[in-house]
Amino acid sequence: MEEVENDSEKYQALCEKLCEYELIVDSAEQAIERPGDYQEQKKYYSGKKKMHTIKNQFIVMPGGKDIVDICIGHFGKISDIKLFRNHRDKLDKRQRFLGDKAYIGEELITTPHKKPKKAELCEAKKEENKQLSSLRIGVEHLICRVKTFHVASDRFRLARHRYNHVIMAVCGLVRLHLNSSLILSDNL
Secondary structure, three states, X not given: OOOOXXXXXXXXXXXXXXXXXXXXXXXXXXXXXXXXXXXXXXXXXXXXXXXXXXXXXXXXXXXXXXXXXXXXXXXXXXXHHHHHHHOHHHOOOOOEEEOOHHHOOOOOEEOOOOOOOOOOOOHHHHHXXXXXXXXXXXXXXXXXXXXXXXXXXXOEOOOHHXXXXXXXXXXXXXXXXXXXXXXXXXXX
């Protein structure tokens, strides 16, 4: 999305083209050094991971074929759904998404069915969840590709103001590899 944000005509055409697909959304957290200031610690503390983290949200094409958008460097305590809602306006209002249970409550995101308390899911809902997870696996594989770079998976030890540049460079390398493999497979 960053490549065409300055050209409004291309940006609108891209948003229209993306509406044909059901994009996949997911977030990933990366540990950081514990901040010295108490107020900073509170911002970065992730209760889920029990450490101080930075959160990145990936929006990818079906099958994990390409990265459409990435929100980088948000506080670890922000929930996935809140992060999505804060950055939703970048894409068309009609855009449909696939997400995990963290995105339950958003009307344009298809999420898995939750198991009711003290009961089991019916077989039809279990099958729907299975199909949904097989469609969503593309984003998990793409996040795995990003995390093969140690700077994007291990504890981030560089200065925090460099984080966005580092992750954008890693995502650029992943996109370059994805696009080169697409070109090679088209030629064969």
